Amino acid sequence: MHDDESSVAFTGFVREVGPRLRQSLIAAVGGEAGREATAEALAWAWENWDRLERMHNPAGYLYRLGRNRGISALRRRRPVFPLPDRSPDAPWVEPGLPAALARLSETQRVAVLLIHSFGWTYREVADHLGIAAGTVQVHVQRGIAKLRHDLKVDVHA
Amino acid sequence: MPDIETQLRDYGEHLDDCYPDVAFEELIAEAAPLTARRPDRRGILVAVATGVLILVAVGGLSLLLFNGESPIVDEPVPIPTTVPDDPTPSTVPLEPVEFEGTWTSVSRGWPPNLLTFTQDDGGFFTFLIEDSGGITELAHLCTGWLDEIPATVTGRAERSDANALSVLEQVVSCGDGSTPPGDISYLNETLFVFDPASHAIVDDGGREWRRVVASELSTPASAWRGIWPQATRDAGVEAQRLADAGDSEYSWQVIDIAPETDAYEDVATAFVREVVGWETYESSDGGQMTEDESVSVMGPGYGRFVRCDPEGSNPHYPELGCAPRSGNTFELITVYYDNLVRREAGGIAIVTGWVETTLEQDIPPAPDEVRRLVEAFLNARLAGAGAEEFISGTAPEGGYLYAADGDSRFVDAELVNTLFPGDDSPVELETQWPTGHYGILARLTAEDGAEVHEYYEVFPADFSAGTIRWQWSVPAG
Numbered sequence: 001m002h003d004d005e006s007s008v009a010f011t012g013f014v015r016e017v018g019p020r021l022r023q024s025l026i027a028a029v030g031g032e033a034g035r036e037a038t039a040e041a042l043a044w045a046w047e048n049w050d051r052l053e054r055m056h057n058p059a060g061y062l063y064r065l066g067r068n069r070g071i072s073a074l075r076r077r078r079p080v081f082p083l084p085d086r087s088p089d090a091p092w093v094e095p096g097l098p099a100a101l102a103r104l105s106e107t108q109r110v111a112v113l114l115i116h117s118f119g120w121t122y123r124e125v126a127d128h129l130g131i132a133a134g135t136v137q138v139h140v141q142r143g144i145a146k147l148r149h150d151l152k153v154d155v156h157a
Numbered sequence: 158m159p160d161i162e163t164q165l166r167d168y169g170e171h172l173d174d175c176y177p178d179v180a181f182e183e184l185i186a187e188a189a190p191l192t193a194r195r196p197d198r199r200g201i202l203v204a205v206a207t208g209v210l211i212l213v214a215v216g217g218l219s220l221l222l223f224n225g226e227s228p229i230v231d232e233p234v235p236i237p238t239t240v241p242d243d244p245t246p247s248t249v250p251l252e253p254v255e256f257e258g259t260w261t262s263v264s265r266g267w268p269p270n271l272l273t274f275t276q277d278d279g280g281f282f283t284f285l286i287e288d289s290g291g292i293t294e295l296a297h298l299c300t301g302w303l304d305e306i307p308a309t310v311t312g313r314a315e316r317s318d319a320n321a322l323s324v325l326e327q328v329v330s331c332g333d334g335s336t337p338p339g340d341i342s343y344l345n346e347t348l349f350v351f352d353p354a355s356h357a358i359v360d361d362g363g364r365e366w367r368r369v370v371a372s373e374l375s376t377p378a379s380a381w382r383g384i385w386p387q388a389t390r391d392a393g394v395e396a397q398r399l400a401d402a403g404d405s406e407y408s409w410q411v412i413d414i415a416p417e418t419d420a421y422e423d424v425a426t427a428f429v430r431e432v433v434g435w436e437t438y439e440s441s442d443g444g445q446m447t448e449d450e451s452v453s454v455m456g457p458g459y460g461r462f463v464r465c466d467p468e469g470s471n472p473h474y475p476e477l478g479c480a481p482r483s484g485n486t487f488e489l490i491t492v493y494y495d496n497l498v499r500r501e502a503g504g505i506a507i508v509t510g511w512v513e514t515t516l517e518q519d520i521p522p523a524p525d526e527v528r529r530l531v532e533a534f535l536n537a538r539l540a541g542a543g544a545e546e547f548i549s550g551t552a553p554e555g556g557y558l559y560a561a562d563g564d565s566r567f568v569d570a571e572l573v574n575t576l577f578p579g580d581d582s583p584v585e586l587e588t589q590w591p592t593g594h595y596g597i598l599a600r601l602t603a604e605d606g607a608e609v610h611e612y613y614e615v616f617p618a619d620f621s622a623g624t625i626r627w628q629w630s631v632p633a634g
Contacts, residue, residue, distance in 0.1 A: 019178050026172055032575070032596070032612075035176040035629075042179060084171050091167030092159065098168075116162050117169025147161055 010049050014042055017059045020120075021066065024128060027113035028067045028106055030079025041066030060128065079109075100150040108143035111136050116144075177631055254320050254351040256282060260358055260366035261491075261512050271512070272349075272358070272366050274314075274322075282322055284349075286310040314349065322349040367514060383497050383507040385428055386410070393507060397498040400505050410505035424506040425460040425492045433490060433511070437465040439479040460494070463487035463516055473520050474590045481518065487591075489516040521593030522620040524586040528572070531597055531613060534625055535570040538601070549624035553611075557630070561603035569602040573610070593617045597625075600633055608633035 021041060026034030041062040045052050052058045081098035084090040094100075101109055110129070114120040115136070120128075125136045159167070256274040271287040287309055312327035324347040349358050349366075358366040387393040400407035410424055429435050440462055464487060469480030481487040492511045496504035534547040544558045552558060560566045572584045575598045586595050594616040602608050611630040619625055 014179075022176065022178055023173070026176055031172060031176050035179065039179045081172070082175055084168070091164075091171050093164040093168050093171075097164060112165065113169065113172075116165035117172065119166075119169070144161060151161070 006049055006053075009053065010046060013045070013053075013058070017062070018042060020128065021059065021062055023118045023120075024063055024110060024114060025066045027110040027118070028063075028079070030102070031082055033079060034066075037066035063128065094151050096151055097147070100147050103150065104143050104146055108139045108146065111139035112143035112147070115140050174631065177629070180629075254353075256322060256349070256351070256358070258368055260368050261514060262366050280315070281325075282314045282316075284310075284312055284314055284322075317348070320351040320353065324348070381497070382495070382509040384510060385432055385508040386424075387507055393498045393505075397505050401503060407505065410507070411503055424494055424508060426462075428492055428494075428508045428511070429462050429490060432508075435462070435464050435490075437467045437479070438462040438490075439465055439477060461489060461491045463489050471518075473518065473593070474588070476587075477590050485518045485520065487516040487518065489514050516591060518591035519593035519617050521588035521595070522615070522617060524588065524595070527586055527595050527597075527615050527620060530615065530620065530623065531572065531599070531625060534613075535599060535601070538567055539570060541566065547624055548627050549619050549622065550626050552627060553630060557609075561601070561605070561607040561609055563603075563605065563607070565603035565605035565607055567601045568604045571600055573598050573600045575612075 018038070022035060022038040025037045025041070028034065029037055044065060045058070045062055052061070079102050081101050083095060083098050084093060101113070104112065107129075111125060114125045114128075115122065122136050122140075129136070257276050258274065260272045260274075262270045262272070271285075273285045273287075275283050277283060309330045310327050311330070313325045314322040315325060317323040327347070347360060349360050351358050356367070360366070381388075381390040381393070383390075383393055387396050396407045396410065400411055426438075426440075429438055440460065463479060464482060465479035466482040469482065471477055471480035473485070479487075490511055490513050493509045494506050495509050497507050497509070498504060530547070534544060537544040537547065538559055541559050545552065572586075574582065574584055575596055586597065588595055594614055597613045597615065599611050599613065600608055601611060609630045610633045612628045614626040614628055616626070
């Protein structure tokens, strides 16, 4: 079991990593599945904390673990994103936006959502995914272009 | 109309609201089942390294790997071992479990790996774990965690008791010739414990391994790994050349990276249909084991398929459109594939192996009965008593079973559409295959007008116990 010291360390780890892990997994596998995958990944981390804390990139590892579990949990291949309800306070988005996000390739979707929806920097996304910042930029550009095409938004509008 | 970037920003806030951070208590609830099924390591690891040995071993490895520059080592790095000078097998009980043979990992969420045990004359076991590039600790060890590559672990183990093997030494070999970059000494704590109830091996990473009953395994990673449609490297190179020239006999193998399609689906499904001979099947799940980020081309992957009885029906999951051929047990096949000749745009996919196992589908309770259970739970909350009896696991934080934040009692509750909470159309409960569980969203209204959304899950075992799993709540709207 965990002693007090490791519990404190794990709690700090969850506080620091949890929100970003959740956002990135939501981007990867969808809303509900992403949150469930986050819970599973962090539960795995709790169970294997002595092992995880010695890893080179524990946050990145949990992302891959959660992503994989999230994908497996999906009955179909495409992730599901909720459409905001029609209340006055709800954000206005194109009704086709959630489905268009789901149709993006996973890498494009993760890059687009982390940059434009969750406000990460290119450097932060690159570090999280373990790829070059320039590569992130390419995925974002392609993803945005695909969204514009799918939603029939004039690029010059 | 807001531009795309603005919509995405607003939508991100919406996602944050809908799916808030996971509470610590929720993690513990998630972890509890894992703890319950893990083997007890205490008492088995008595012979594992003393602190001094570990310090010496880790220190030595650190010096070896981190000498101030990027480690460049051609040979696989042996993990520090705790093998005694004069190794003697521990006492073998009268009826030891037969570990010898090949096992495949079947834990949901883990790509399938292969584990082969061979017992030597001295009573020790040698083992080989083949990870074709999945998201496992092996690939993680080799690459840091990204761009997983094929990896193997070879090692030696001895019986700790009749049902358990403890690892004495292991060597990780990365498929690209690289060296595991970090501290891997902890792998020596690995245990393989046979669970008599499930007839499976469980390792202390939580993975479950089942014996491969009927398998056709790919050739070793060091050789040409392709088996179909091209079984040799020369045939693969020629097929790639013809595919590049537009020959339709081969171009169908080219990976389609269009977002609307799933890479490798053609070669995997064709293999199931033409080689394995399944006439009807359903995709269970699948995934890419790596992704070349620079060109957006999928790398090695796998697909799982369950075999359907063309004459049968599956009353428990009519929407699946696939019935098992025996009871509730599906024949399950995992097909591995990779673009072996050229891992870039236009590379052809080639099957590298497959493994057949089984998959049990759980029998879901009837949706109307689940609805009645959940409604009884909600009614108890409105009545102000008895709701605790319905909850398995974690209850709402702060005692908010009967009142919203601010002690305002709940006065109304209703089930709402899981994906579109604002949609007032009737809610139809849908079970999830193959676990048979339901995900249910409810909206509760307090007397001061505050509304919360709560999410529950009801698994078959929960339903039998008359309970639900309370998962989370979030202010509605």
